[in-house]
Amino acid sequence: xxxxxxxxxxxxxxxxxxxxxxxxxxxxxxxxxxxxxxxxxxxxxxxxxxxxxxxxxxxxxxxxxxxxxxxxxxxxxxxxxxxxxxxxxxxxxxxxxxxxxxxxxxxxxxxxxxxxxxxxxxxxxxxxxxxxxxxxxxxxxxxxxxxxxxxxxxxxxxxxxxxxxxxxxxxxxxxxxxxxxxxxxxxxxxxxxxxxxxxxxxxxxxxxxxxxxxxxxxxxxxxxxxxxxxxxxxxxxxxxxxxxxxxxxxxxxxxxxxxxxxxxxxxxxxxxxxxxxxxxxxxxxxxxxxxxxxxxxxxxxxxxxxxxxxxxxxxxxxxxxxxxxxxxxxxxxxxxxxxxxxxxxxxxxxxxxxxxxxxx
Amino acid sequence: xxxxxxxxxxxxxxxxxxxxxxxxxxxxxxxxxxxxxxxxxxxxxxxxxxxxxxxxxxxxxxxxxxxxxxxxxxxxxxxxxxxxxxxxxxxxxxxxxxxxxxxxxxxxxxxxxxxxxxxxxxxxxxxxxxxxxxxxxxxxxxxxxxxxxxxxxxxxxxxxxxxxxxxxxxxxxxxxxxxxxxxxxxxxxxxxxxxxxxxxxxxxxxxxxxxxxxxxxxxxxxxxxxxxxxxxxxxxxxxxxxxxxxxxxxxxxxxxxxxxxxxxxxxxxxxxxxxxxxxxxxxxxxxxxxxxxxxxxxxxxxxxxxxxxxxxxxxxxxxxxxxxxxxxxxxxxxxxxxxxxxxxxxxxxxxxxxxxxxxx
DNA sequence: GGTTCCCGTGGATACGTTTTCACGTATCTC
DNA sequence: GAGATACGTGAAAACGTATCCACGGGAACC
Numbered sequence: 175x176x177x178x179x180x181x182x183x184x185x186x187x188x189x190x191x192x193x194x195x196x197x198x199x200x201x202x203x204x205x206x207x208x209x210x211x212x213x214x215x216x217x218x219x220x221x222x223x224x225x226x227x228x229x230x231x232x233x234x235x236x237x238x239x240x241x242x243x244x245x246x247x248x249x250x251x252x253x254x255x256x257x258x259x260x261x262x263x264x265x266x267x268x269x270x271x272x273x274x275x276x277x278x279x280x281x282x283x284x285x286x287x288x289x290x291x292x293x294x295x296x297x298x299x300x301x302x303x304x305x306x307x308x309x310x311x312x313x314x315x316x317x318x319x320x321x322x323x324x325x326x327x328x329x330x331x332x333x334x335x336x337x338x339x340x341x342x343x344x345x346x347x348x349x350x351x352x353x354x355x356x357x358x359x360x361x362x363x364x365x366x367x368x369x370x371x372x373x374x375x376x377x378x379x380x381x382x383x384x385x386x387x388x389x390x391x392x393x394x395x396x397x398x399x400x401x402x403x404x405x406x407x408x409x410x411x412x413x414x415x416x417x418x419x420x421x422x423x424x425x426x427x428x429x430x431x432x433x434x435x436x437x438x439x440x441x442x443x444x445x446x447x448x449x450x451x452x453x454x455x456x457x458x459x460x461x462x463x464x465x466x467x468x469x470x471x472x473x474x475x476x477x478x479x480x481x482x483x484x485x486x487x488x489x490x491x492x493x494x495x496x497x498x499x500x501x502x503x504x505x506x507x508x509x510x511x512x513x514x515x516x517x518x519x520x521x522x523x524x525x526x527x528x529x530x531x532x533x534x
Numbered sequence: 535x536x537x538x539x540x541x542x543x544x545x546x547x548x549x550x551x552x553x554x555x556x557x558x559x560x561x562x563x564x565x566x567x568x569x570x571x572x573x574x575x576x577x578x579x580x581x582x583x584x585x586x587x588x589x590x591x592x593x594x595x596x597x598x599x600x601x602x603x604x605x606x607x608x609x610x611x612x613x614x615x616x617x618x619x620x621x622x623x624x625x626x627x628x629x630x631x632x633x634x635x636x637x638x639x640x641x642x643x644x645x646x647x648x649x650x651x652x653x654x655x656x657x658x659x660x661x662x663x664x665x666x667x668x669x670x671x672x673x674x675x676x677x678x679x680x681x682x683x684x685x686x687x688x689x690x691x692x693x694x695x696x697x698x699x700x701x702x703x704x705x706x707x708x709x710x711x712x713x714x715x716x717x718x719x720x721x722x723x724x725x726x727x728x729x730x731x732x733x734x735x736x737x738x739x740x741x742x743x744x745x746x747x748x749x750x751x752x753x754x755x756x757x758x759x760x761x762x763x764x765x766x767x768x769x770x771x772x773x774x775x776x777x778x779x780x781x782x783x784x785x786x787x788x789x790x791x792x793x794x795x796x797x798x799x800x801x802x803x804x805x806x807x808x809x810x811x812x813x814x815x816x817x818x819x820x821x822x823x824x825x826x827x828x829x830x831x832x833x834x835x836x837x838x839x840x841x842x843x844x845x846x847x848x849x850x851x852x853x854x855x856x857x858x859x860x861x862x863x864x865x866x867x868x869x870x871x872x873x874x875x876x877x878x879x880x881x882x883x884x885x886x887x888x889x890x891x892x893x894x
Numbered sequence: 895g896g897t898t899c900c901c902g903t904g905g906a907t908a909c910g911t912t913t914t915c916a917c918g919t920a921t922c923t924c
Numbered sequence: 925g926a927g928a929t930a931c932g933t934g935a936a937a938a939c940g941t942a943t944c945c946a947c948g949g950g951a952a953c954c
Contacts, residue, residue, distance in 0.1 A: 178672065180910060191934035196912060205932060225650045226590045227910030230939050235586065237629065237650075245611040245618075246840070254605045258632045262639075267650055269597065270630040272618045279622075288538075290585045290597075290627055312538065425840065457844050479841075480606075480785065484817050486846025540940055551904035556942055565902060587940030590909050 179219040181227075188215040199223060225267075229291065237267040238507060239287040239295030243275045243397070243423065247451055248479040249496050250298065253319060256500025257296060264508055275396050275423035277301030284309050294510070296503045299323040300396065303362050310362070315510045318366040319503040321397040365510070367503040367518045369494035372404040374522030378446055378474045378492050379408035381524060386533035387444040387472060391417040393432055393456055398448035401476065405446060417442060421452060428455035436463050436471070443471060443533045450477035453489060468531035478525055487528030494522050539579040541587075548575040559583060585627075589651065597627040598867060599647040599655035603635045603757070603783065607811055608839040609856050610658065613679060616860025617656060624868055635756050635783030637661030644669050654870070656863045659683045660756065663722050670722070675870040678726035679863040681757040725870070727863040727878045729854035732764040734882030738806055738834045738852055739768035741884060746893035747804040747832060751777040751795055753816055755788060758808035761836065765806060777802060781812060788815035796823050796831070803831060803893045810837035813849060828891035838885055847888035854882045 185192040188211050198204045198212045215221075229235050240257055242250040254270070261268045269292060271283035280300045287295055288308065294315040299306065302323045309316055382390055392405040398420070406413045419435050421428035432455040435445070447453035453475030457467065465471050467487060475482065478493035502518055545552040548571050558564045558572045575581075589595050600617050602610040614630070621628045629652060631643035640660045647655060648668070654675040659666065662683045669676055742750055752765040758780070766773045779795050781788035792815040795805070807813035813835030817827065825831050827847060835842065838853030862878055 181912095182910080185934095192911085193913080193934055193936095194932085197933090200912080203932075208932080222645070222649050224910055226586065226593075226595065227939090228912070230586045230590050230910075230941090231912045233586075233939060240630070245605065245614045246608065248606065248608060248611070251605040251608070251611050254630075255632060258605070258630065262631075262642075265646075267629045267646055268631075269627045270600070270614075270618065271622075271628075272615055282622075285582070286625075286627055289582050454840055454844060480814055481839075481841035481844065484814060484841065484845045486844070541942095542940080545904095552941080553904055553906095553943080554902085557903090560942075563902075568902080584940050587909090588942070590911090590939085591941045591943085593909065 178224070179221045181221070181223065184212065184216050184219055184221050187219060188212045233291070234293050235291040237269055237290075237292050237294075238504065239271070239292045239297070240268050241271045241273055241280060241283055241295060241297035241299075243273050243298055243300055244451075245272055247449070248481070249320075249450055249477040249494075252479075252496030253298070253500040253503075256497035256502075257504045258500075259497075260501045260504035260508070264504075266508070273300045275300050277305050281305050281308075288312055288314070294507045296500075296507050298397070306362060306364075310364070315507055316364045317503045317507040317510070318364055318368075319499050320368065321400065322364075322366055322368070323362060324399055365506050365516050365518075367499045367506065367520065368400075369499065369522050370519050371401045371522070372407070374476070374492040374494065374524070375401055375404035375446065376408040377522075377524045379405065381526070382444045382446075382472060382474065382530065385444075385472065385530060388533070389414070389417065389439070389442040389444070391419070391435055391439065391442045391445040392448065393428075393435060393445055393452045394418070394420045394448035395428060395452050396420070396423045398452075401448045421455065425451060425455065428452050429459055432456045432459035433462065436460060436465060444530070445471060445473055447473065447475040450475060450479045450482070453477070453482075453491075457485060457489075467529050469534060472530040472533075474524075474530060478523075483527065485529070490527045490529045491525050492522050493525050495520055538584070539581045541581070541583065544572065544576050544579055544581050547579060548572045593651070594653050595651040597629055597650075597652050597654075598864065599631070599652045599657070600628050601631045601633055601640060601643055601655065601657035601659075603633050603658055603660055604811075605632055607809070608841070609680075609810055609837040609854075612839075612856030613658070613860040613863075616857035616862075617864045618860075619857075620861045620864035620868070624864075626868070633660045635660050637665050641665050641668075648672055648674070654867045656860075656867050658757070666722060666724070670724070675867055676724050677863045677867040677870070678724055678728075679859050680728065681760065682724075682726055682728070683722060684759055725866050725876050725878075727859045727866065727880065728760075729859065729882050730879050731761045731882070732767070734836070734852040734854065734884070735761055735764040735806065736768040737882075737884045739765065741886070742804045742806075742832060742834065742890065745804075745832065745890060748893070749774070749777065749799070749802040749804070751779070751799065751802045751805040752808065753788075753792055753795060753805055753812045754778070754780045754808035755812050756780070756783045758812075761808045781815065785811060785815065788812050789819055792816045792819035793822065796820060796825060804890070805831060805833055807833065807835040810835060810839045810842070813837070813842075813851075817845060817849075827889050829894060832890040832893075834884075834890060838883075843887065845889070849889045850887045851885050852882050853885050855880055 181192050181195050185195045190208055194204060194208060195212050198209050225236060238261055242254060245251060258268055273280040273283060277300050296317045296319055298320045299318050306323060379390060390409060392402055394402050402418055416439060419431050421431035428451050436459055445456055447456050456473055460467055460471055467473050475489050476492045478491045482489040482491050499520060541552050541555050545555045550568055554564060554568060555572050558569050585596060598621055605611060618628055633640040633643060637660050656677045656679055658680045659678050666683060750769060752762055754762050762778055776799060779791050781791035788811050796819055805816055807816050816833055820827055820831055827833050835849050836852045838851045842849040842851050859880055
């Protein structure tokens with residue numbers, strides 16, 4: 175456990191100044207002879223520049239922050255893999271935080287990142303604009319993935335992913351449509367990578383409609399407000415608000431919400447689950463209540479997770495490219511500063527398996 | 535986006551020296567009056583000590599490293615959640631790396647952690663002792679979770695989790711039994727948190743035996759050597775080595791291994807999958823080959839993941855406490871230095887669902 | 895009342911790096 | 925051949941913190 179060699183050691187051993195060593199290793203100019211000598215000495219001493227010194231000097235941590243609600247949710251696992259893949263190719267370390275869907279924990283983690291001088295973070299936000307204000311105020315580069323924080327002064331018409339772009343593979347640099355009410359809290363001006371929820375939900379609802387379903391429910395979790403809105407829009411007025419229910423994030427609460435939904439509204443014949451945890455809960459709750467899928471109730475689940483295919487029956491899903499979303503979000507956060515990036519919307523795909531059938 | 539206040543600013547505003555501010559914030563001694571004044575000023579300036587400066591000063595990064603093979607694998611998601619929970623309660627940031635089951639990537643990530651001066655790592659190792667040598671040589675505190683690196687000079691009798699402790703909830707500070715051959719490569723002296731693989735596999739094999747199965751296969755992935763050994767021991771000699779097959783880590787390769795196994799040995803009647811990705815592959819491959827579970831083939835899968843219950847049929851599993859393993863591993867790595875810790879073995883549990891039946 | 899001890903305090907230093915600045919030499923140009 | 929230009933180089937400063945050390949003053953003790 176010898177202590178690591180410093181740049182000074184290398185400089186001394188190579189008979190040059192520290193500045194020269196730094197230049198050689200940073201790709202600066204140096205004469206071929208000295209460059210070679212420095213490189214040889216550095217290799218021989220197994221010298222690795224200390225990120226600590228460098229970061230302190232340039233007053234920023236090289237790393238990226240990554241905040242997700244729950245790593246047990248396979249979709250976020252995919253998203254993380256995407257971020258990590260991109261970060262690795264950029265040589266950036268990633269510090270990870272799991273918020274558990276709790277804004278307070280999220281705020282705490284933001285504070286931790288601030289303390290670490292991590293100035294670039296990609297997050298699946300849990301808290302609202304207020305939670306993220308400190309990060310932005312500190313000049314952090316933030317990119318949201320998968321969702322946006324709820325907006326204080328909501329008006330259903332403004333949606334950063336304005337959708338209706340079935341052919342458009344991705345949308346970069348959209349100008350926000352619709353004027354923001356003067357008094358309302360300004361929405362966060364933060365780039366984001368989102369799935370085309372509106373199109374995804376609409377396709378699913380149309381599909382279910384085509385199978386004859388009229389009473390369709392939406393089962394959401396925290397952060398699924400955009401999807402719920404898309405659902406409301408897709409089923410069209412009048413919206414039966416009793417058929418739009420939310421869990422609070424935990425698997426238990428998702429199960430409770432699903433079970434409650436099935437019991438209070440036995441007339442429903444199809445449900446759209448806003449995430450894979452909700453879908454899982456729906457399957458479990460249906461089974462517990464002796465509702466057969468798809469005979470008694472049809473189910474479409476957001477997120478194409480590997481196990482969707484293993485289910486009984488295999489689950490029809492709205493697939494969103496989790497890994498890609500992570501990768502692109504990371505690209506955005508890395509590119510930031512060079513060019514101001516805006517929202518990116520990735521396409522969803524309805525993958526039809528066996529969990530939907532005609533209305534009984 | 536004002537720049538952050540430094541300790542100097544606080545000192546100046548409070549009319550004291552920087553040393554005093556540092557002491558107050560680090561819990562050192564100070565008079566009540568100055569302490570109060572400093573605290574007030576710090577709060578008012580929204581001062582947060584820079585981890586960069588502190589870390590440089592004390593020549594270490596506060597943070598923890600966490601290396602897992604694949605976040606898409608739900609078990610590792612659980613493990614990560616455990617680590618993060620423990621790390622958060624200790625106020626330590628966690629930098630995450632995903633090795634993809636590739637020793638080369640793992641080595642690269644270790645190098646990255648070294649560069650960041652992260653001196654404490656918890657890892658699900660992918661590479662061997664050689665991969666980890668640089669980390670140990672640099673004085674890193676390493677704790678392995680879920681598995682150990684393969685040992686150069688293997689002898690089947692030495693197993694850090696000596697098992698046979700069905701009642702013992704956990705085993706702390708076991709002395710390695712059996713002498714290490716003189717010439718053989720010394721096993722890494724690294725604390726670890728493992729599941730009681732031997733007991734888990736043995737229980738599963740006994741269960742299958744009780745159902746009448748005689749040709750039982752083991753389907754493993756990288757790092758499942760201990761489980762394979764436990765399997766060999768459980769079925770007892772002679773071991774039909776054709777029934778012990780491995781995938782390389784990817785879902786595709788797992789599927790290929792499972793499919794190949796089923797096709798080359800149609801006489802097998804039960805399979806033990808060494809991990810949930812392998813279990814998933816086995817279900818898929820069986821279905822593709824029109825083998826019904828459990829009628830034609832029985833299946834026991836390692837890892838109790840939420841979707842095991844959703845499967846058709848619900849999967850009988852060997853549950854290991856992923857979250858706990860992460861939490862304990864993190865505790866170990868934090869405690870290290872205070873007291874030299876050794877291997878911890880956590881119990882497994884056979885959860886019987888519907889994927890096993892009597893031999894047809 | 896004088897000496898000793900202790901505690902609160904501030905100045906200075908070190909951590910390892912990048913970057914600026916200035917210096918010297920070698921080459922080019924007129 | 926003398927001036928100007930370019931380039932390679934090293935000394936030094938700065939980043940924000942923790943900690944060592946020295947200094948001062950008040951209290952306690954003899």
